[in-house]
Amino acid sequence: MKKRLLITLLSFATFALNAQGIKFCKGNWATIKAKAKAENKYIFVDAYTTWCGPCKWLSKDIFPQKKVGDFFNKHYVSYKFDMEKGEGVKFAQKYQVNLYPTMLYFTPEGELVHKTVGACAAETLIKRASNGLDAEKQFYVLKRRFKQGERNSQFLKNYIEVLGDAKENLSEPMGIYFAQIDKKDWASNENWAFIKKYERSALSNIFSYVFTNRAKFAEANGSNKVNGYILQVLVRGVKEVVNANNQDQLDAFVKKLQAFFGSDAQRRIARTKHLFYARNQPKSFQYTYDYFDNYCNDVHELNRIASDYCEKFEEQLYLEKALGWVEKSIKLDKRSFNTYTQAQLLYKLKRYKRAKKAAKESIRLAQKEGKSFKNTRKLLNEIKRVM
Known part of the structure; x- marks a missing residue:
């Protein structure tokens, strides 16, 4: 009841x-x-x-x-x-x-x-x-007015705000808006707040100015806020730089990483170059090896690159390299997913006894983790068949 x-x-x-x-x-x-x-x-x-x-x-x-x-x-x-x-x-x-x-x-x-x-x-x-x-703040109305050439500062400010709400690219109006403001005033509380909210591109001239003059911005607005903003933009900027696929932009971005991250800069630079050159062989091998051999300690990232190599390559050289990465992942944290990748690589390398052991371990861990092991069971059966 x-x-x-x-x-x-x-x-x-x-x-x-x-x-x-x-x-x-x-x-x-x-x-x-x-x-x-x-x-x-x-x-x-x-x-x-x-x-x-x-x-x-x-x-x-x-x-x-x-x-x-x-x-x-x-x-x-x-x-x-x-x-x-x-x-x-x-x-x-x-x-x-x-x-x-x-x-x-x-x-x-x-x-x-x-x-x-x-x-x-x-x-x-x-x-x-x-x-x-409000016709002064409607996205499509302001977009049309911008295309027609309207450029007064209040209009641009309204347009940038609605572009931000719509997750649209706002780099062009941002550049025009701040070109109308004396650079010595960019660090004012009002202008800094606007930059912090809407300028998210690591490749923009506005961000470059903030980065170069970060001491001035920190003095006016607080170092924690300014450094936190720069950190966010640089972290997101890796994907932006990779997608832009421009060598000059990569070089400029690397200089920012070097200047900002101190002892962690080389790891971040190595990762950025690995991603940037991923489609550019043989450079992709050079920078991939550098990052994963010397800097990467992320369990999932190591497993992903090893799994990727396992799918793409048949040559022993690359499979051995991938095996080293996944075993590095396992040393950091042995899980069902990385022991499965290890079993796959050992199978392709025809090291069936070790492959069988790795597959069994992956199944044991999957049961413990409450994960499916259907593919691992299938791999184990194939290993047993060829032994």
Whole structure:
């Protein structure tokens, strides 16, 4: 009886919470547009997928909040749209939805004017949705004005903010905006806060200026904040440099790593060069060997490169190299995944007795870890067959 009462109370609480949040309308897209036009309301679309974790968090913890519901229900006809089912597929193609969650905002006439990407707190969601009602802060409106040549500082600031909310590239307007400000004022509290929030590119001139003048920025804004910002940009910058595939940019980035990271610089430089030259043989071997032989102590990273070599190569030289890396991984932390890679490599090297032992150890560890060992069992059977 008590259990039933508890379930009833919980169900009622959930219903009450949902009732005070955003009221999402049912029906197809045409129905939603007709309703918005009839009520002269903007349209809010939560473009989601069923596998998107942040989408689920928004639906569970943010959309049901009263203050969120009060704002959206007053100003918007709201609609949840699965981008991988029914007419959602064509909708995603038409409006170029490829990151989740994406929030789209339409006029009562059905014109797309605003976009934001990513989950956020209730206050931020309301602020972003307020921008969707303001022609001075609507993403697509400002994007059009920028293309038409508008460049005043307040406009650029608004444009950068909405670009950031939409996870779009903002390097061009950032460069134009700060070109209008005397560099001696870049370290001011206001300008520093703007740089810290929106300049995330390790390859930009703005970041290079901050890096070169980091003592000045630290004096004005605190060394912990400035160094923390530089650390974040440099760590993220590795992928950016690799994707850019530009030797001059790599060289400049390496100099920053050398200057900033002290005793850890050589490891970071070696890893960056390994990734940068990965598609450039024979340089890829040179820098891969340097990083994994001399610097890498990451269990998973060592296993990944060993597994990669096992799949790509048949030559004994490369397989032996990979075996050394995976055994280094095992010494750091023996797990089912790296002992499986070890068994694969030993099998390819025709060292069947050791391969059998490694496969059995991988199965034992997988059972202990609660992991599947189907592939390892298959490998073990193959090893037994050829012995």
